[in-house]
Amino acid sequence: xxxxxxNKSKYIKRNDISLGKAKSIIYSxxxxxxxxxxSQYNQVAFKVDVNSSSIEIKNAIEKLxxxxxxxxxxxxxxxxxKSFKNxxxxxxxxxxxxxxxxxxxxxxxxxxxxxx
Numbered sequence: 069x070x071x072x073x074x075n076k077s078k079y080i081k082r083n084d085i086s087l088g089k090a091k092s093i094i095y096s097x098x099x100x101x102x103x104x105x106x107s108q109y110n111q112v113a114f115k116v117d118v119n120s121s122s123i124e125i126k127n128a129i130e131k132l133x134x135x136x137x138x139x140x141x142x143x144x145x146x147x148x149x150k151s152f153k154n155x156x157x158x159x160x161x162x163x164x165x166x167x168x169x170x171x172x173x174x175x176x177x178x179x180x181x182x183x184x
Contacts, residue, residue, distance in 0.1 A: 090128035093120045097177035098164065106166065112175050116142070116165045125165045135173040141166045 095115040097103075103113035116125055122140040129137050143166070147159035169175065 085124070085127045085131055087131065090131040093117050093124055093128040094132060097175075099177060109168070110171070110173075111166055111168050112177060114165045114167065116163050118144075118161055118163045120163070122165075125167070129167055129175075133175050135175060136170040137167055138170045139168040141168075 093116055095117070098113040098115060100113075106113060114125075114129070120128075122142055125142070126137045126140050129135065129140075143164040145162045145164065147161050149156060149158055151157075
């Protein structure tokens with residue numbers, strides 16, 4: 069019989085992430101009317117790398133802003149097809165992350181992004 073505690077330790081992700089990797093995952097905070105209303109729910113919206121996972125985003129936010137993250141929700145936006153002078157192209161895909169912070173933690177995005 070397999071011990072569940074021993075088996076569970078394989079699936080725990082460690083938050084050992086370098087500062088350079090964290091900066092490459094988080095592009096910028098989103099400053100829109102809708103994202104500013106999220107602040108009353110202790111949430112912040114970010115533009116992130118398309119290939120990043122929720123766990124990587126959580127670790128990057130904790131590393132860069134030194135806050136405790138409770139939850140991360142991600143949204144994939146697929147690029148639209150567009151025509152320009154009878155040539156068709158496609159806009160690039162993007163990804164957003166809505167990060168819920170623990171009580172008492174805040175991220176000041178009004179001052180701009182200052183990497184620590």
